[in-house]
Amino acid sequence: MLSPSAGSSYTRVLRSTLKTSLKSFSTSKPILSTASSINPNFVKIVEVGPRDGLQNEPRPIPPPIKAELINRLAIAGLRNIEAGSFVSPKWVPQMAGTAEVLSLIDIFPKTGYSVLVPNQKGLDDLLELLSPSTSPNSHAKPPPPVTEVAIFTSATDAFSLANTNIPISGSLERLAPVARRALDAGLKVRGYVSVVVTCPYSGRVDPRRVRDVSRELVEMGCYEVSLGDTTGAGTPASIRGMLEEVAKEVDVGILAGHFHDTNGTATANILTALDFGLRTFDASVGGLGGCPYSPGATGNVATEDVFYALTGDSRWDVGPVDLVQLAEIGGWISGVLGRETTSRAGKALLARRKGEEERKRKEGAKL
Secondary structure (H helix, E strand, O other): OOOOOHHHHHHHHHHHHHHHHHHHHOOOOOOOOOOOOOOOOEOEEEEOHHHHHOOOOOOOOOHHHHHHHHHHHHHOOOOEEEEEEOOOOOOOHHHOOHHHHHHHOOOOOOOEEEEEOOOHHHHHHHHHHHOOOOOOOOOOOOOOOEEEEEEEEEOOHHHHHHHHOOOHHHHHHHHHHHHHHHHHOOOEEEEEEEOOOEEOOOEEOOHHHHHHHHHHHHHOOOOEEEEEEOOOOOOHHHHHHHHHHHOOOOOHHHEEEEEEOOOOOHHHHHHHHHHHOOOEEEEEHHHOOOOOOOOOOOOEOEHHHHHHHHHOOOOOEOOOOOHHHHHHHHHHHHHHOOOOOOOHHHHHHHHHHHHHHHHHHHHHHHO
């Protein structure tokens, strides 16, 4: 479990590591991870660990630890990071302190940061943070580099009521002015649709509901819509069936996949969605995550597992991401939380590194 001194001790050690890493990082030329018509095989990965991955943790995580996680992910080469959310701490205590987290993260070349805003109040809090000081004598730190917001709704009324206390129609009505104001403020808007395959309260989801909700999000200005298999019950067949229905009214090029790995099918579902035409997927380092409103659902698909699967296939370009560093980050943050990483690729990479270190130690002892 997270010890009382975890924030300070980990921060001291990791700040030293970050200073060394940043020297070499500043000389590199990372590529911005965005879906591209020039390169139709580029796959954009949105790292949601700092938000979706941590929001369901039972114990508070200090903002400096969250900031270290975000910084390390950027150093490893991730270019799209969801840094937190402006939600009521009453409902999601773990996301309290997002403003402080944003003030602590470092700025990396061509790295975009997003935050979740559930309503107008959340957006107001973000815009206030992003507003530069008007005082001529102010020496305040520049606003954090947030370039987009995410809004969310569901494909079933039952889940929407459990999550936000209003049905889908009320959720969309509440989100429309939020999207308009964010766009007017120069922010991009990304939409989430939860429970696109099964709902923990009402069972199997009609793909036509997913289609209609996704269309509504696009019409209110979302440049991208992430389809969430929140329960992790999806299979390649059910994911393809859902996508076929959604694609009747929403361009495949603006759809993203957000697959939880409850039943071990998330990577297979990503490969199915890739073949269907999707080029953007959400993932969480170390397989962190789970939904407080979806009992039994485990974490998001691990970022390490996604990169391992895609870098082994010459068809896909995932950009300059260091897979070994990702495995180390997954192991570190899992250790902070008092458990082992759930990433299969991460475990294998860390075990291999440990074996090599042990072999070198033994060889050195013989000299």
